[in-house]
Amino acid sequence: xxxxxxxGITTAATPVNLMMVFIGCxxxxxxxxxxxxxxxxxxxxxxxxxxxxxxSTALILMAGVxxxxxxxxxxxxxxxxxxxxxxTVATAFDGYPLAKQGHAGKALALAAYASFSGGTISAILLxxxxxxxxSVSKSFQSSDYFALMIMGLTAVSAFAGKGKFLLAILxxxxxxxxxxxxxxxxxxxxxxxGIADLYDGLDFLLLAMATFALSEALMVVLKPQSDTKExxxxxxxxxGSMKITxxxxxxxxxxxxxxxxxxxxxxVLPGAGATIxxxxxxxxxxxxAPKKEKEKFGKGSLRGxxxxxxxxxxxxxxxxxPLLTLGIPGSGTTAIMLGALISYGVQPGPRLFVxxxxxxxxxxxxxxxxxxxxxxxxLPLIPYIARLLALxxxxxxxxxxxxxxxxxxxxxxxxxxxxLMVIVAVVAIVIRLMDFPLAPMLMGFILGGMMxxxxxxxxxxxDESISFLWERPITLSILIxxxxxxxxxxxxxxxxxxxxxLRDRLAMDGEL
Amino acid sequence: xxxxxxxxxxxxxxxxxxAYGMAARNIRLPFGFEEELLTARTxxxxxxxxxxxxxxxxxxxxxxxxxxxxxxAFRGLNWPRAILLIALMAxxxxxxxxxxxxxxxxxxxxxxxxALGERRLLLITGISLxxxxxxxxxxxxxxxxxxxxxxxxxxxGIY
Numbered sequence: 001x002x003x004x005x006x007x008g009i010t011t012a013a014t015p016v017n018l019m020m021v022f023i024g025c026x027x028x029x030x031x032x033x034x035x036x037x038x039x040x041x042x043x044x045x046x047x048x049x050x051x052x053x054x055x056s057t058a059l060i061l062m063a064g065v066x067x068x069x070x071x072x073x074x075x076x077x078x079x080x081x082x083x084x085x086x087x088t089v090a091t092a093f094d095g096y097p098l099a100k101q102g103h104a105g106k107a108l109a110l111a112a113y114a115s116f117s118g119g120t121i122s123a124i125l126l127x128x129x130x131x132x133x134x135s136v137s138k139s140f141q142s143s144d145y146f147a148l149m150i151m152g153l154t155a156v157s158a159f160a161g162k163g164k165f166l167l168a169i170l171x172x173x174x175x176x177x178x179x180x181x182x183x184x185x186x187x188x189x190x191x192x193x194g195i196a197d198l199y200d201g202l203d204f205l206l207l208a209m210a211t212f213a214l215s216e217a218l219m220v221v222l223k224p225q226s227d228t229k230e231x232x233x234x235x236x237x238x239x240g241s242m243k244i245t246x247x248x249x250x251x252x253x254x255x256x257x258x259x260x261x262x263x264x265x266x267x268v269l270p271g272a273g274a275t276i277x278x279x280x281x282x283x284x285x286x287x288x289a290p291k292k293e294k295e296k297f298g299k300g301s302l303r304g305x306x307x308x309x310x311x312x313x314x315x316x317x318x319x320x321x322p323l324l325t326l327g328i329p330g331s332g333t334t335a336i337m338l339g340a341l342i343s344y345g346v347q348p349g350p351r352l353f354v355x356x357x358x359x360x361x362x363x364x365x366x367x368x369x370x371x372x373x374x375x376x377x378x379l380p381l382i383p384y385i386a387r388l389l390a391l392x393x394x395x396x397x398x399x400x401x402x403x404x405x406x407x408x409x410x411x412x413x414x415x416x417x418x419x420l421m422v423i424v425a426v427v428a429i430v431i432r433l434m435d436f437p438l439a440p441m442l443m444g445f446i447l448g449g450m451m452x453x454x455x456x457x458x459x460x461x462x463d464e465s466i467s468f469l470w471e472r473p474i475t476l477s478i479l480i481x482x483x484x485x486x487x488x489x490x491x492x493x494x495x496x497x498x499x500x501x502l503r504d505r506l507a508m509d510g511e512l
Numbered sequence: 513x514x515x516x517x518x519x520x521x522x523x524x525x526x527x528x529x530x531a532y533g534m535a536a537r538n539i540r541l542p543f544g545f546e547e548e549l550l551t552a553r554t555x556x557x558x559x560x561x562x563x564x565x566x567x568x569x570x571x572x573x574x575x576x577x578x579x580x581x582x583x584x585a586f587r588g589l590n591w592p593r594a595i596l597l598i599a600l601m602a603x604x605x606x607x608x609x610x611x612x613x614x615x616x617x618x619x620x621x622x623x624x625x626x627a628l629g630e631r632r633l634l635l636i637t638g639i640s641l642x643x644x645x646x647x648x649x650x651x652x653x654x655x656x657x658x659x660x661x662x663x664x665x666x667x668x669g670i671y
Contacts, residue, residue: 163575166566166569166570166573167518167521167570169566170521170522170525170563170566170567170570173525173559173562173563173566174525174528174563176555176559177528177532177556177559177563180555180556180559184552186542186545186552188539188540188541188542188545188551188552189540190536190539190552190556191532191535191539191556218594218597218598221590221593221594221597221628222589222590222591222593222594223589223590224590392630393628394625394628394629394630395625395628395630395635395639397597397624397628398597398620398621398624398625398628399621399639399643401597401601401624402617402620402621402624402643405601405604405605406647409608410651410657410659413657413658413660415605415606415608415609418601418602418604418605418608419602419605421601422598422601422602422605425598425601426598429594431521433517433585433586433589434517434518434520434521434582434585435517435518435580435585436521448555451555452555455550455555456550459549459550464548464549465549466549493573497573497574
C-alpha cells in the first residue's frame with residue numbers, strides 16, 4: 001500500500017497533473033455556479049478535452065471538476081439562493097439567510113473550510129477503504145459482477161426519492177434499452193433502423209451531453225430565472241468579513257467530523273450520493289443541536305451550513321469507492337467517469353488496482369491535492385468568483401450549447417451526431433418536465449453493455465446454465481440484497497395504500 | 513379530464529415497451545443461434561417485459577405523490593425561444609459541412625445570442641467570431657484535427 005501511495009504521489013504531483021487539478025477545480029467551480037448546470041454537465045463538457053490525455057491525468061481533471069462543481073453550487077446557493085447543484089440545496093437553508101444578514105463572506109469561507117475538511121477526511125477514509133474493498137472484490141466472477149450491476153441500478157432507483165422509485169426504474173430500463181442499440185457482443189446488429197450511423201450504437205458522451213449539458217442549458221431558457229438582479233447585486237455587493245472565530249471553529253469541529261463520516265458512507269452507497277448525504281447531515285445536526293441552536297436552523301445557523309457542506313464533499317470522495325474498486329458507479333457523476341475511463345481503454349474494478357495502480361492511487365492522492373487547491377483557490381478568490389454570477393445568461397447559454405455540440409462533433413466529425421443530440425435533448429427536456437429522473441437512465445446505458453457481457457460470460461463459464469444465480473453464494477447474496485431493495489419501496493407503497501383504505505373506511509363509518 | 517405526469521409517462525413507456533419488444537422479436541439471428549440460451553434477442557425481450565410490467569404498475573397503482581398535471585407541466589414556459597434555439601442547432605448541423613466550421617459557428621452563435629435577447633451587435637459579433645475563430649485555431653493549428661472548411665466555399669473557389 002505504501003508503495004502505491006508513493007506511486008500515486010509521484011504521478012499526482014507532476015506539474016501537468018497539478019495543473020489539471022487546478023484547472024478542474026476552477027472550471028468546476030465556474031460551471032457549478034451557473035444555476036441549472038450540475039457536475040454531470042461539468043464533467044461531460046470536459047471529456048472531449050481529456051481524450052488526448054493519460055487516463056490518470058484525465059481522471060484527475062474530472063475529479064477536480066467534480067469537487068469544484070459542488071463548491072461552485074454552494075456559492076450560488078449562499079449568495080443568490082439558487083443552487084447550481086442538487087447536492088448544495090441544503091447549503092442554501094442557512095447559507096442564504098447568513099448572506100442576507102450581511103455575513104456572505106463568513107458563509108462562503110465556512111463553506112470552503114467545511115468542504116476542505118469533509119473532502120480531506122473522506123479522502124483518508126477512501127485511502128483505507130478502497131484497497132481493502134479492491135482486495136475482497138478480486139475474488140468476484142462475472143456472475144457476481146452481473147448481480148452487482150443489477151444491485152447498483154436497483155439501489156439508484158431505491159434512493160431516487162419518495163414516489164420516484166418506479167419512475168427511476170423505468171428510466172434505468174430506458175437506459176438499458178438504449179444500450180442495446182447497435183451490434184451486440186456476438187456481432188448481431190440490433191435496433192439500427194437501417195441507419196448506418198447507429199451500427200456501432202449510441203456514444204455515451206453524446207447521450208450524456210444531450211441529456212445533461214444541452215437539456216439543462218435549454219431548461220434555463222425555458223424557465224428563465226428571475227435572479228438576474230439579485231445575482232448582479234450579490235456579485236457587486238460587499239461580502240463582509242470572512243473570519244471565523246476560534247470559538248466558532250471549536251463549536252463546529254464535531255459537526256464537521258460527524259458529517260464527514262456520514263457523508264463518506266452515504267457516498268459509498270450506490271445511488272445515494274451528495275444530495276442525500278447533505279440532507280441527512282443537515283437533519284442529523286438539527287436533531288443533535290441543543291434547543292437554542294436548533295431554533296437558529298433555517299435562519300442562519302453556522303452548524304446548519306457546515307453540516308451539508310462537509311457531507312456533500314465527503315460523499316463525492318465516497319462515491320469513488322465503488323467506481324474504483326468494483327467498476328460500478330454509484331451516481332450519475334461517477335457513471336459518466338466510468339464511461340470516460342472505458343473509452344480511454346481503462347477498465348475500473350479490482351483489476352484496476354492490479355493492472356493500473358498508477359490510475360488508482362493517483363486519483364486518490366489527487367483528492368487531497370484537489371481539496372487543498374480548492375481551499376487556496378476559493379478563499380482569496382471568493383469576491384471575484386462571486387462576480388461570475390453576474391455574467392449574462394443570454395451569452396453563456398449559447399456558448400454552453402456550442403461547446404456541448406462541439407464536444408461530440410469534434411470526436412466524430414459527423415453532423416449526424418449534432419442532429420441526434422438535438423433529438424435526444426428535446427426528449428430529455430420532455431422527461432425533465434415530467435419529473436422523471438435522468439441520472440438512472442445514464443447509469444443504465446453505461447452499465448447495460450457490461451451487464452449483458454458479464455451475463456454472457458457467466459453463462460459460458462457455467463456450461464450454458466443460469467444455475468449460478470442461486471448456486472454461487474456471492475451472486476445469490478447480492479441478488480437477495482437487490483430483491484430486498486426492490487421490495488422495500490413497494491411494500492411501503494402497499495402499506496400506505498392499506499392504511500389509506502382503512503382511514504377512508506373509518507371516515508365513512510363516522511359519517512354514517 | 514386530467515392525467516398526471518406519472519401516468520402519462522407510464523403510458524408512453526408501455527407503448528415503447530410493446531414497440532421495443534416487437535422490434536426485439538424481429539432481430540435476425542445468425543443460422544444455428546436460435547437455440548442458444550442467450551442470444552441478441554434475450555436482453556431486449558427481458559427489458560421489454562420489465563418495462564411493460566413496471567409501466568403497468570404505475571398505471572394501476574394510485575398516485576400518492578403526484579407531481580402534477582401532464583398538460584400543465586408544459587404550460588407557462590418560454591417555448592418560442594427554446595424552439596428557436598433547437599431549430600438553430602438543427603440548422604447548424606445542416607450547414608456545418610456546406611458553409612464550413614468558421615462561418616456556420618459564427619452564424620449560429622450570433623443568431624443564438626441575438627435570439628436570447630442580447631442587442632449589443634458589436635458584442636455579439638465579437639463573441640461569435642472569438643469563439644469560432646478560437647476553436648478553429650485550437651483544433652486546426654494546435655490539435656491538427658481538420659475541421660470542415662465548407663464544401664460550398666470550395667465550389668465557389670473561395671479556398
